[in-house]
Amino acid sequence: MSQAERLHLEDVYVGQRFESRQHFLDADQIKRFAAEFDPQPFHLSDEGARGTMFGTLAASGWHTMALTMRLLVESVPLADGLIGASTEVAWPRPTRPGMTLQVHSEIVDIKPSRSKPDMAIVTIRSETRSEEGNVLQIFTARMPVYKGRKSAQR
């Protein structure tokens, strides 16, 4: 994407939507992430998940979040990058092997900074959904977004 296509503060609005590409998640990816970052039995094997609230292998929530971030970086082209000031993450349903993830994002709030006239805090709400449309994760982030240089020079 060229710099011209990237979004500054004057290009974003409440209600603006973004849709990512799809990512296919298999059991190997789930087990590899879990072994490094979240080695709980239910994230490592079907056997380990037996008798737990998951029943069968489920991805670490942080794996779903990391994949969501990858898809967000590709689909929400903010000129100064996606830098979360504060965030919330919740997982209404487990992420399972064989699912195809897609991230649907919407700008839900824009709060101009009181101290910095060229900046606002933009709130983006992102749902990570399975192919069937089930919501696996809800991610809300507040991010600083700046006016472009051109508009600052006007």
Next chain:
Amino acid sequence: MSQAERLHLEDVYVGQRFESRQHFLDADQIKRFAAEFDPQPFHLSDEGARGTMFGTLAASGWHTMALTMRLLVESVPLADGLIGASTEVAWPRPTRPGMTLQVHSEIVDIKPSRSKPDMAIVTIRSETRSEEGNVLQIFTARMPVYKGRKSAQR
């Protein structure tokens, strides 16, 4: 850790603290995580960070979070696992190569479930700190915690 040492609802209390081991983070780990999950220039190289709010290479916040989860799994021995119902994550300072991370956690709230007498929602607040004691990340998670089988049989 044996099952006997793992904590059920009757073993936890507000004010209870946990301290993880330390994890040394180098530039290679930061770049590898970013290449897979958060490929923004400031997470990939010093050159890419020049002229951004980071100035030099900084870890993805989700890398700090994933490492925090690893350290939490090892240091907060809840019997039924660490399964976040809803969470908040914020990063007061960037995580940099060469830092040694440690997670300091405290149980800050226990809310008995109205519908399930053997369960409560336990809120854990975890600070991920550098060796110098600077807070890099504040993570708050609400997790279901269950009574042990013994006490349920009483």
